[in-house]
Amino acid sequence: MRSRSRAWGGTTAVVLAGLLASGCGGGRQEQDTAEGNTGSGAYPVSVTDCRDAETTFTEAPRRIVTSNASSLELLLRLGAGDKVIGTGFPPGKGTLPAGLDAQAQRVKVLSDTVIPKEKLLGSGADLYIDTFAAMDMGGGMGDAPTDEEFRAAGIKHIYLKSTACAAQGQGPVTDLSAVEADIASLGAVTGTRAEARHLVAAMRKKVDAVQQAVGDTAPNARPTYFFFDYDAGTRQPVAVCNRQIAHAVITLAGARNVFADCDGDYRQVGWEDVIAKDPDWIQLGVRDRGSEAANDKAFDEAERWLRTNPATKGLRAVEKGRFLRIGSEATTIAGVRNADTVETIARTLHPDKVGRP
Template identity: 75%
Template sequence: MRSRVWWGTTAVVLGGLLVAGCGDGSGDGDKASPAAGKAAADDRPVTVTDCTGARTTFSAAPEKIVTSNASSLELLLRLGAGDKVIGTGFPPGKGTLPGDLDAQAQQVKVLSQTVIPKEKLLGSGADLYIDTFANMSMGGGMGDAPTEEEFKAAGIKHIYLKSTACASMAKSAVTDLSAVEADITSLGEITATSAKAEQLVEGMKKKVDAVRNAVGGTPESKRPTYFFFDFDAGTKQPMAVCNRQIANAVISQAGARNVFADCDGDYKQVGWEDVIAENPDWIQLGVRNRGSEAANRKAFDEAQKWLESNSATKGLKAVKEGHFLRIGSEQTTIAGVENADTVERIAKTLYPGKVG
């Protein structure tokens, strides 16, 4: 299993279950999903499936939702279903969400700063639990994650976000944001907020389409190469984002070439010699949100300084030319509306003057 740092803590990310079918992110992976099609706000029952084909049916919209972390919480807030959330794990730091979302997020009960302990989750009174990842190590003596039988006995329906939970199981490279859009659509159907979900998805498509129209004609060989430096995953051995990860789609849609796009899977540990061999044109400083602008800036500074002072990396083209992008990890690697914003930010940096 592979450890991933989330807000200063560790969570194990494995391929697994998902919301609304197991699409591959290539644009047509959801056609066979039983949940395909847009349900009206009162169109019930709503049925979604997981990667194994197991079905979860909602005869009514859930009233008491617990989210595994800030990612699924943010999506529910954006959908207008935040009043249904009774608790979360891995809460967003104050000021980390934009606008009114931040104030709403701070009102949500924090069940754990990390993974919610099994007994607390089962006793939360929730009727729905949304996992961003397929498997999370409970750690810290908190015991194992609940089994599906235990969720059922507690009256809790258990679903996952497809675009992250099923990333490693995708059948082909993820090069667009269709899996993320499907997650938003499914959550809209489940929570009776389909109209808002459609609005969010259309907004994402509009931004990405504008970037594609501006830089999509650039030949593959002319596109700048790009390395996502996952600073929080450790510097001894870099963690590469591979072609099944959302970040690969974000990078591709922005008109860049992920230097590890030939790696099948979501993440893979590589060596610095591999990064040196690729000699990327641009490097994104992948830093997780520290909870404040000042703390984030300090973390970005540390990541950049490490690259500039390390003997193995200071000679890289991107480092010598100062080609760094300071964009947080979450909006690049985790499903959310801000994936489209990140596409736009990367494209504006790599293609100055072309993207409005």
């Protein structure tokens, strides 16, 4: 674990770290305070990890490696894509909006999955943005570099805390303030604060519109909702629990996560648990396959499995064909598209209240 910094070195560092120390549950008040910093490139900037250890930047990084397509997409949206020299879990061609796709395809792919330790340390990066693990990088995420190895290679290591630190959060996550904090953090680190403010404002506009339409819907009038993580395996389903971003997305959209009583980010459950919940709607959570055609095929497979499996074909949502085809990443990993997913779910579940754009 990195040792804690003894000095902050300026107001910018103090304000930003105050925001990010709340990590997975910070509210809009802290977010608004961070946005009040003057200057798009004010340094030094300090950010914290899941255990509040600090990393300080005295200038913008020049050579960034991202762990997956989600952190890459955020940098592209912030206008810092020209600093990215490599990524793991690359986005498939055409899976990002047209304006970003061409840029994304020019980024060097260091691995189709987790970047191997030696390749990451030898990449020449001065910053690695990690979406996945909290601190110990366990759980099948590969043989990750230690803090000492990152330092020896001259690479600073920071996290998308709303995803990476979810399991350590306090209480249910019911809004996207932690995602907004991640965007503010990346904007401060890369000198793109103004762009970060614009992204957050656009997200809030979408979510606020949905909340005005469905926010006062009584709990018993909210349809129940199950996120079916098809890629996590079908033998034993993995539930999205109340500290995961997806729980906030589902809640903001005017639905009830059937596993809202599960305290954590993810948990393996049994199909008998899903049957007991008997959800009104099921999201077919499929991870990006690299093309629209491949994604459609995966959605088809997930739906077919639910319709033909003896344990699930009698579920209310299955019998009525109430499926949502929304990619896993836009629901469970920090990004601008979390707000889009809130909007999509709300329009599907509450068409009388949330109209088409």
